[in-house]
Structure formats: structure tokens, C-alpha cells
Amino acid sequence: MKIIVAIKQVPARDSQLRLNSAAKWIDEEDLTFEINEPDAYALEEALQLKEKQGAGEVIALCLGPERAGSTLREALAKGADRAIHIVCEHPESLDPLAIAKLLAGAIRTEAPDLVLTGLQSDDLGSGQTGVIVAELLGCSHATIIMEVLPQPSSQNVGSVRVKRELEDGWFQYIQMPLPAVLTIQSGINRLRYATLMGIKKAKTKEMRIIEAETVGGQAASLDGIYPPDRQKQTQMITGTAKEQAVQLVEKLRFEMRVL
């Protein structure tokens, strides 16, 4: 089975975010970047599918600036066979449809059986890229997936059964023909770390660089970004840890009345 995993590089989770001077995006200076968490689970799922089947190929695909190459290297170190980097210096200026068009272009030439990606990115959080890619490729899809079960070819040629997470603790299995696009939920598997051997091997693996074409016609414009306003008047309790604890116990007793 040939599997493409679309991954994204995003600012590290605990980053202190500052707006850039135009207030259109964040100031990326001094930030560290890492793989988008749900994408890490998508990559792991692809690697496990290949290992279970004992054959196949896992290709890591990333659209992003030059720095995103490090995230692809990491994917190679974890076990991806090769990588494709669509270089685009300012992906934040593209809407999900434009990004999906670029990804779909690269995926089409590879003709994979399965495309996996995270259910959403931790930065833009649109949660749309995978689904749009599926529609552009004309293939089936399913989102927020917690289990991927390729069906034995003797019974049902080229199909996959997946467990979709619904809301409020509900789940559902659905089956669909390949090729298909699946967006993976965090927690579907246990992530692996790259081994020293893997890191060494990664250096010899193929990383294809493609310059992003200009995609015309943005469907939405970003007027600006800003910190959200507070919905509530929060009482801040300050002091040493002990002082904070003493004050909170007072509040729990006399204001919230639960002690």
C-alpha cells in the first residue's frame, strides 16, 4: 500500500505568541517549530500500517517554508521512505482551498492508495485541508479517525474500514473504497521516537523539493489578528503559591460556597 502523509510544521505548543507589526500574523522570530500534533499521529498510523502489511511505501508531504524541511527530516528519521517538500515561504497567506490545491497537485502524480493527515492544524485550525484534498482528487474521505483497518484483498478489493469519532463519546465504523483520504485524530496510536539509526538513515533518503506554484484567487481575506477579549471578569489571585492557596480556599468557602 502506498501511503502519503500530509504534515505541517507549526509553532511549538508552549510558544509565547506576539503579533507581527502588520497584525496580520505572528512574529515568527525566536519561535521554535515542530510537527503539528495530529499530523504526528497520522504519520505514526501510516508507519504502523506499512509494518503490519510488511510491504508498501510511506511518503511524507509538507507544504511550508524552508524551515519545514526539518520536520520532513524527522519524518524520514521515524521511518518514512521519502519526502516531498512544497516550498512556500508564507503558507499563512493561503486559504485552505489554495493549500489543498497545491497538495492535491503533488498527490495526484504519486497516485497513492491512501492519504493520511491530521484532523486539524494547531495554528490555523481550519480542519479542512484533508477533506478539500479528497474532493479535489475525486476520492472518498472520512474525518476524525480513531482506527484504520485495510480490508483483506481476497474479500473486498481495495477498501478500508475506519472508526470515526463522533461527539459525546459516540463512534461509528464506515467502509469506503480506495483511494481515500483520512483525517486522523490525536491519540489513535502511541507515537514513536526517532532512533539514532533512523536519524542516520534519514540523511540518505530522497527529499524532493517543489517550488509552490502561484495559486490565484483567494476566497477569503484576513483583515487582522488580535488577542481575544475576556468573556468574564476574572478575579486574579496573586502572591506566593501558599498565599494563592489560602485566598482560593477563602473564595471556595465564602463565594463559591463549596467548602
Add this chain to the structure above:
Amino acid sequence: MILVVMEQHAGAWHKMSWETLAGGQQLGKAMGEPVAAAVLGEGIGALAAELATKALDKVYAIEHLQLALYTADGYTAALAALIGQLQPTLVLFPHTYQVRDFGPKLATRLDRLLLSDVVRVMPGPVFVRQLFQGKLNADVRPTTAAPHLVSLQAGAYRADTLVAGTAPIETITPTLEASRQQPEAPFRESSRAVDLTAADLIVSVGRGIREADNLPLVEELAKALGAELAASRPICDNGWLPMERQVGSSGQTVAPKVYLAVGISGAIQHLVGMKGAKAIVAINKDPHAPIFEVADYGLVGDLFEIVPALTEEIRKAKA
């Protein structure tokens, strides 16, 4: 026209649908547009009749055997046909897991972009959505011609502002090809051993706890307070606590007297599960964490110092 696409599962409404419908009514008034609502399924006469008791210009009941169980293919085809026929200015959806599954596909089919996860609509209209897990907001403006497709996050509008009235119902049977997705009946993993919805006090733990070995710290706090222990999604994903203790859009929705969030940054998926709490206390090292936007009491600092101190003070107070 503003078209609101409602969501139902096995004849029961998804409650975010009502908030979206209220949003549709308010935007209709502001923009001077008629407002219609659509419901899809099989045997949905009663649902359509209920919709017809609201102040709407039209109710569309999209009936088809193939819509009995949701599929992305079925919903996309049926709604693409309806939107093509009605040519609405704005199509509103509740931002549910189901809409996340078909909304982007439908928009692409219509050569449009879905503006997803919108928390507020401002005149223009300009749509406000969250970035970086709620740490920042963005003002987004569609630049294409109508229809604009928008999914509204829980809490963007209040369902109790919904205006009653009467509306005519039109039943439509769309032409649908067989769906490529073959759905099975939805199920729950297990009967819930832990019912967090009944708890008066909840101590909830997030990523800030760093590792499973640190969990006893919050377990002690919960015990001292007499609270149920809950968690945000990452803690359950890691298997540190069972899934049934998860609060948020994929877990339980709770409304205790006090919700004490320890090391939880407050992504929207978590907030929708707990913002109904009477009082929210947040302990977090990051003063800009989105959890403080909804917290009544905020403690900025190191949870590894604050939590043990708090446990001790609660024990003293109870002694």
C-alpha cells in the same frame, strides 16, 4: 436568503443547530434577508413540523432513504443541489463533527471556501474565528461572490433568543447516487462508569501536568475537595486517565458548581465541554492561556507549587 442547515441524528436535534438557527434569524434581520432552514434525513416530517413553529420564511425537508444515516457523499450531493437551486447569500452550519466531515467538501463542490469554526459575526459581515487553539482571534472576510458558507462554533449565538412563528414546509426528494461511504450504526464504547455530568465539584487536569507520574498531585487535590477527577483530551489520549474522564467536545459536557482546571490551556474543544460550570477556577503558568478568558478565578503560577499548597489548605479548612 440566509439558509440554515440543521443537524439531526436518529430524529433528535443536535442542540447547536438551535444556536445556529437563532444566528440565522438575527443575521437575516440585520441584513434584511429572508431566512430558511433545511433538515436532511429519512422520515423527518416531525422534525420539519417542529422547525415550522419558528419565525422562518421557509422550511426545507430533504427526504431520501440514502440520507437515513449520514454520509459525506449523500449530504454533499443533496445540499449542493439545494444551494444551487436557492442561491442563498449565506449558508450557516453548526460547527459539529458532522459539518467538519462534509462542509469543506460541499464548499469545494460549489467552488467556495467554508469559513469554519466562527465564534462571532460582525457587521460587514466579518467573521471572527480562532487561531492557535484560541490564543488569537482572526477577522476573516469572504472575497468571492455569494453564497458564503460559514460554520458557527457553540456559543456564537444563544438558542434562547430564537423567535417563534410559522413557516411553510417544502419537502424535496433529491436525486442521489449511491454513497461511496458505507456507514454502520453509531455506538458507544461502553456504558459510562463515570458520570461527570452529575458531579458538583470537578478537578480537571491537562497537559501542564507533564507526565503520568505527576497525576497523584491532582488526585490528592480532588480527594481533599471531594471532587470528581476529569481531564482534557491529551491526558486521555496518552492513556494516563481513562477516556470516560474526558471533558470536551469528544467527551462529556459538564456543568458543576465549581470546575477547577489545572494545567489546561483551554482549547475551544475543551471549553465547549465545561463553560457551563457555575464557577471556573484556572491554574496555569501562562497568563495568556485561553482558559483565563472563561475563568472566574485565575491563578497564574507553577501548578507543582500551587496544587500541593491548595490541597493542604483545603485539608486544614475541612479539619
